[in-house]
Amino acid sequence: MTIENICYIPASKFLLQEKMDELVRYLCLSAEYGCPTEGKNLFNEFQKNLNEILDQYQHLVLSQKDSDEPDDLPTIQKLRPSGVRKMTSNFPSDYRRRLEGAFYGRMAGCTLGAALEFEPVDKAKAWALRFGDNFPLTDYWSQVKDPEATHYIVGKKIDLTKGHMDAVPPDDDTIYTLLSLLLLEEYGFNFTQENMADIWKKYLPLERGEKAPGNRGCWWGERQMLQNLLDGMKLPEAGTFRNPNLQNIAAWTRADTYGYVCAGWPEKAAELAYRDASANHRRNGVYGSMFMAATIAAAFLVNDPIEAVKIGLTEIPKDCLFAQGIRWALEQQPKDYQQAYDLVWKRYNGMFNGSALTNALHVVMGLQIGNCDFTKTIGETVAMSGDNDCTGATAGSIIGAVIGINHIPSHWVDPFQDRMHIYLNDQPEYLEIQNVCDRIELLAKKLINL
Structure with missing residues (x-):
């Protein structure tokens, strides 16, 4: 796949959104007219036809093949360029310092980005101006819009501000890090996708038919996969059925723990990430997860995030769209978040801004601009918009593993009070961060001795 082969349909997309909005308005209008039986029947027929069309698109998408973008691990590995695979056979002597840097870095980047997730750059900048905050931010937000709004089941938006924070605020991107940890603890390094499904069903608080935004413990394809599982569907169908998010960002937001436990062993980190990601992603959605896990694993043994x-x-795979995009980003050397944003969206105009690729470009460019400065790295990355709690978290994880906890300014760490607020079933309301790091370190030591 090359960028020239990408089919962009932005005009059709906006037209469809407009027509769907018209449909909703007609439904509301029909309520005022007394909801005639003919209207209900018409809507039921529309819904049936829409589901049939979606199923046709799903079949079309899954049937497309590209020799540069395989979905099976053996072929993916055959198409890799030469690489180090395993950087050391010894447990890194400074592992704990780097692990805490990576973990706190992930928590800080996620918390910074979550306040204005997906807000366009100009709007985020306007909010910062209104609140008197720097932009890009150099500390947590002093205020947020809709402060009393629910944030991931057990929190509120105000929890994301520096004056109201007493732990890492709840967020799906921090929960994914814990889910991967629980998966490895309960099933080991040879876990299956069925094991992963069991972990999701056991710990994620989503019931059948539960759609209210305040109750969402996971997003997009993850919620769809969990819903399918709860409805009795089995893998692999449960991961792809009615899931248009096959090449989106979510898989690589689940990858960090694999990098942490495979410090210095990027090939193994990528293998674990593949097994996880391919449950409900395909092609570049999977490669993004493998790439991020391998990058984080490598970050434990280098002194330069690039x-x-x-x-x-x-x-x-060296010729997949994702790899081409990362190589392109490394050539650009943007000077700041605005130039990075402009470069990415000039090249990928029309692509979904939750894609694995475009958001990964934000991470890489943020690492370039940050130049080993933690504050600058997460601030510039988050300022690029997109899924910026995810990008801030991953950029923070990578740079944190490179520089270690002692080089992360205390104002990013101290407000958490060494604990994180979570919403998993059968788990406490808060977890101590040092205890979580102890558990990750134990797994990393087990792996190195296998």
């Missing part, structure tokens, strides 16, 4: 990125690239 070196880690280049190592991460050696674990995915």
